[in-house]
Amino acid sequence: xxxxxxxxxxxxxxxxxxxxxxxxxxxxxxxxxxxxxxxxxxxxxxxxxxxxxxxxxxxxxxxxxxxxxxxxxxxxxxxxxxxxxxxxxxxxxxxxxxxxxxxxxxxxxxxxxxxxxxxxxxxxxxxxxxxxxxxxxxxxxxxxxxxxxxxxxxxxxxxxxxxxxxxxxxxxxxxxxxxxxxxxxxxxxxxxxxxxxxxxxxxxxxxxxxxxxxxxxxxxxxxxxxxxxxxxxxxxxxxxxxxxxxxxxxxxxxxxxxxxxxxxxxxxxxxxxxxxxxxxxxxxxxxxxxxxxxxxxxxxxxxxxxxxxxxxxxxxxxxxxxx
Amino acid sequence: xxxxxxxxxxxxxxxxxxxxxxxxxxxxxxxxxxxxxxxxxxxxxxxxxxxxxxxxxxxxxxxxxxxxxxxxxxxxxxxxxxxxxxxxxxxxxxxxxxxxxxxxxxxxxxxxxxxxxxxxxxxxxxxxxxxxxxxxxxxxxxxxxxxxxxxxxxxxxxxxxxxxxxxxxxxxxxxxxxxxxxxxxxxxxxxxxxxxxxxxxxxxxxxxxxxxxxxxxxxxxxxxxxxxxxxxxxxxxxxxxxxxxxxxxxxxxxxxxxxxxxxxxxxxxxxxxxxxxxxxxxxxxxxxxxxxxxxxxxxxxxxxxxxxxxxxxxxxxxxxxxxxxxxxxxxxxxxxxxxxxxxxxxxxxxxxxxxxxxxxxxxxxxxxxxxxxxxxxxxxxxxxxxxxxxxxxxxxxxxxxxxxxxxxxxxxxxxxxxxxxxxxxxxxxxxxxxxxxxxxxxxxxxxxxxxxxxxxxxxxxxxxxxxxxxxxxxxxxxxxxxxxxxxxxxxxxxxx
Numbered sequence: 001x002x003x004x005x006x007x008x009x010x011x012x013x014x015x016x017x018x019x020x021x022x023x024x025x026x027x028x029x030x031x032x033x034x035x036x037x038x039x040x041x042x043x044x045x046x047x048x049x050x051x052x053x054x055x056x057x058x059x060x061x062x063x064x065x066x067x068x069x070x071x072x073x074x075x076x077x078x079x080x081x082x083x084x085x086x087x088x089x090x091x092x093x094x095x096x097x098x099x100x101x102x103x104x105x106x107x108x109x110x111x112x113x114x115x116x117x118x119x120x121x122x123x124x125x126x127x128x129x130x131x132x133x134x135x136x137x138x139x140x141x142x143x144x145x146x147x148x149x150x151x152x153x154x155x156x157x158x159x160x161x162x163x164x165x166x167x168x169x170x171x172x173x174x175x176x177x178x179x180x181x182x183x184x185x186x187x188x189x190x191x192x193x194x195x196x197x198x199x200x201x202x203x204x205x206x207x208x209x210x211x212x213x214x215x216x217x218x219x220x221x222x223x224x225x226x227x228x229x230x231x232x233x234x235x236x237x238x239x240x241x242x243x244x245x246x247x248x249x250x251x252x253x254x255x256x257x258x259x260x261x262x263x264x265x266x267x268x269x270x271x272x273x274x275x276x277x278x279x280x281x282x283x284x285x286x287x288x289x290x291x292x293x294x295x296x297x298x299x300x301x302x303x304x305x306x307x308x309x310x311x312x313x314x315x316x317x318x319x320x321x322x323x
Numbered sequence: 324x325x326x327x328x329x330x331x332x333x334x335x336x337x338x339x340x341x342x343x344x345x346x347x348x349x350x351x352x353x354x355x356x357x358x359x360x361x362x363x364x365x366x367x368x369x370x371x372x373x374x375x376x377x378x379x380x381x382x383x384x385x386x387x388x389x390x391x392x393x394x395x396x397x398x399x400x401x402x403x404x405x406x407x408x409x410x411x412x413x414x415x416x417x418x419x420x421x422x423x424x425x426x427x428x429x430x431x432x433x434x435x436x437x438x439x440x441x442x443x444x445x446x447x448x449x450x451x452x453x454x455x456x457x458x459x460x461x462x463x464x465x466x467x468x469x470x471x472x473x474x475x476x477x478x479x480x481x482x483x484x485x486x487x488x489x490x491x492x493x494x495x496x497x498x499x500x501x502x503x504x505x506x507x508x509x510x511x512x513x514x515x516x517x518x519x520x521x522x523x524x525x526x527x528x529x530x531x532x533x534x535x536x537x538x539x540x541x542x543x544x545x546x547x548x549x550x551x552x553x554x555x556x557x558x559x560x561x562x563x564x565x566x567x568x569x570x571x572x573x574x575x576x577x578x579x580x581x582x583x584x585x586x587x588x589x590x591x592x593x594x595x596x597x598x599x600x601x602x603x604x605x606x607x608x609x610x611x612x613x614x615x616x617x618x619x620x621x622x623x624x625x626x627x628x629x630x631x632x633x634x635x636x637x638x639x640x641x642x643x644x645x646x647x648x649x650x651x652x653x654x655x656x657x658x659x660x661x662x663x664x665x666x667x668x669x670x671x672x673x674x675x676x677x678x679x680x681x682x683x684x685x686x687x688x689x690x691x692x693x694x695x696x697x698x699x700x701x702x703x704x705x706x707x708x709x710x711x712x713x714x715x716x717x718x719x720x721x722x723x724x725x726x727x728x729x730x731x732x733x734x735x736x737x738x739x740x741x742x743x744x745x746x747x748x749x750x751x752x753x754x755x756x757x758x759x760x761x762x763x764x765x766x767x768x769x770x771x772x773x774x775x776x777x778x779x780x781x782x783x784x785x786x787x788x789x790x791x792x793x794x795x796x797x798x799x800x801x802x803x804x805x806x807x808x809x810x811x812x813x814x815x816x817x818x819x
Contacts, residue, residue, distance in 0.1 A: 190437055191434070191435050191436055192427075192429050192436070192437050193435050195429070195437060196427060198415070198418060198422075199418070199426060199427070202417045202418060203414070203415045203416070205413065206412070206413040206415050207415070207427075209409075209413045210413070211426070211428075212426070212427045265417075269415060269418075
C-alpha cells in the first residue's frame, strides 16, 4: 500500500493534515478581504501590528496551555500564576526596591515552585488536573490579591521600556511572542524530550509500555507552564505599567479557545503549538474586525463562541472523513 | 534439535482469591514456534505477563540460554531480549509508524534534537528486513488493524529480542491478512528467533507452530509436536472440566418465536440468523471478539444495524435506539456491569429502580416507601447479601452486584433478556444462584439470550447454542447434544 501515490488534491485530507497551511490561508484571506473592505481602518500597518500586540502578552500562556493539552491535561491556574507573577514583580520593584532584572529572576524562580506544586499533586497524589489547578488557581490568586491590594503602578523606566519600546514601529511584546512561539514549536516538533508529550497524551498506557516516565514528564510540563504564565504576567506588567489582580481573568479559557481552533485536541495527543498560535492570530483578527465595525463587546463573545463550536464540529467531520 | 532458548520451571502465581498458575513448566527453542493453548483462565496470559516483566512469579525459576534470570520490569525484559506483542494495542494513533516503533528510543543529534533522517532510515531498515511494506511516515491511525499489528510486531522486534511472545496476534485481523503475518513469523523462525504463540484459533496452530503445549486451570497438561497430533487431540486435552450444574433436560418449550433476526448485519458481524422461542434459553458461544457482544448490542439498539430485519413476537420492528428496544420488551445485562450496568456510588435501591423511574414518581418527588418495598422484595427473592438496600452498590461483592443488575431488569420486566457474560468474576456460590435465577425466568415464560466464554456455563444453561465465528453463525447445536469439543471446534473456525 502506498499512500503517497494518490496525488489528486483532496480538500479534506489537506485540511486534516496541513492544518498550519489551511489556517494561514484562512488568515491571509481574511486580511485581504477586510483590507479591501476597510482600507483606512483595518488594512493599515499600525492596525496589523496592533492585532499582534493584542495577543502578544498572553501568548506564553497559550504556549503553556497547548503543551498541557497535548499531554492530555489542563491547567486552570495559568491566569492566577500570570497575575501572581506580575504582582510579585511589581512588589519586589516598588516595595523591596529590587532592580527590575533581579525582580524578574526571583519571580521566575518562584514560578518554578508554583508549577511544581501543581505537577506533584497531579502526578503523585493522583488528583485530576482540573480540580488541582482549579484549587491552586484560587490559592495563587488569593495570595496575589493579598500582596497587591489594589495593584502596583509607576514602575522603573527600565522595566516599562521592556514592554513599551518599539522596533520597526512594533511594540516589544510582539517580538517576545515570536521568540517564545519559535522556541516552543521547535522543541515540541524536534526534541525527543518534548515529543514524549504526544505519546502521553495520545495513549498513556502505550507511552508507559514504551518506557516513558509519565510522572516526571507531567511534573515538568506543569513547571514549564507555570514559568510561561509568569512570563506573560511580567510582560503584561511592563506593557501597561500596572499590575491588577483581574488582569488574568479568563486567560486560561481564551488560551483553550485559541489552541482548539488551532487544532490542538482537548483530549490530548494531537495538534501543535504553532497552529495554536495561528488560532490565536485568527481570534485576534476577528476581534479586531469586530472592533473596527464597532460591534458591541457582547456580540464579540457570541461570535467567538460560534467560531469555536464551528471549528470543533468541522474538525470532527473532517478528520472522520479523511480517515 | 536446536538449543532451548527460554524455559520456566514450576511457576506459581497467586492473585487474591485465585491461583492462576499452579507450578507450570514450559520451554521454547531457538528457531521454533511453540504454541500455548488452553481455555479462558488456563493461565497462558499470566505466564506471558511474568515473562514480560509485568508480574513477578511467587515461586519457580526462569532460565534464558541456560542461565537463571530474574525479570524486574518491562524494560528489563526487553534488555534481556524478551519482547512481547500484547493482545491490547500499545500504539499511539496520532503519531506515524516510525515514531511509534522507536517511541522513546528515537535517535537524536546534539541537544536531544530528534534525528529525523536516522529515525526514518532505521525504521525503514527494520520494516524492510521484516518485509513489511508500510511507509514509515504514514499515521498509525489510518492503517488497517492488520497493518497496525505488523507495526506492533516491528516495535517489539526493534529492541532486537531473541524471544518473541505473540499474544493472540490474529484476534483483531481478518483471515486474509493472517497470511502476511504467518510469512513474517516463518521468516523470523528461520533467523533463529524463539517464538511463543498464543491463540484460541486451533486451525492456525497447526499451520504455524512446531510444538504445542496445553495448560488447563493453571496446570501444565501436555506438550506435543504438531506434526504428530490433530485438532481432536488438542481439544480433548483442553476440555474436560466438570459441569458445575446438571444440564437442562428436554424442557418443554412452546413453538412461539418471540425474537427472530434475519440476515442481521452490523459493523462486526454479517448475515446473522437466529430464533428465540418463548421460555427458551439460547447461547451465543464463541471466542472473545467473534462478534457475540456486538450482535446483542445491535439487537438492543446500542450499535447500528446496517441491514437485516428483527422480528419481535412475529412483527417486524425497527430498533434504532435503546428506547426502541425497551419498548419492544428487550432488556440487556451488559458484559461490564461496573462500567455499563451500575451506578456504583448509588444505593442498591436507586440502582434497582434506575430503569423504571417512571413507576415511582409521585407528584414532584419519588414514592420512597414503594421504592424501599420493591427493593426489599428483590433483596429477599434474589438473596442479595447486604445489611440494607440503602448500601452503596460499590460495597457489594461481584455476585451481589450482578444480582442488582438482574433485579433492575426484572423490575422492567422485559420478555426478552440479553445477558452478556453473566458470571464473569463471580464466585462459585453466586454463580449457582444466578444460574437458578435465569432458569426460573425461563420457566416463567421469559426468553433469555446468553453470551458466555465459559463453556460449562453455556452447556448447563442452554436449550440451543449458536456458535459464532468471525461475525458469522457457524453452527446451531441442540443444547442436549452439545459437547465442549463441538463448541470449541466451531468457535475456532474448524467446520465439519
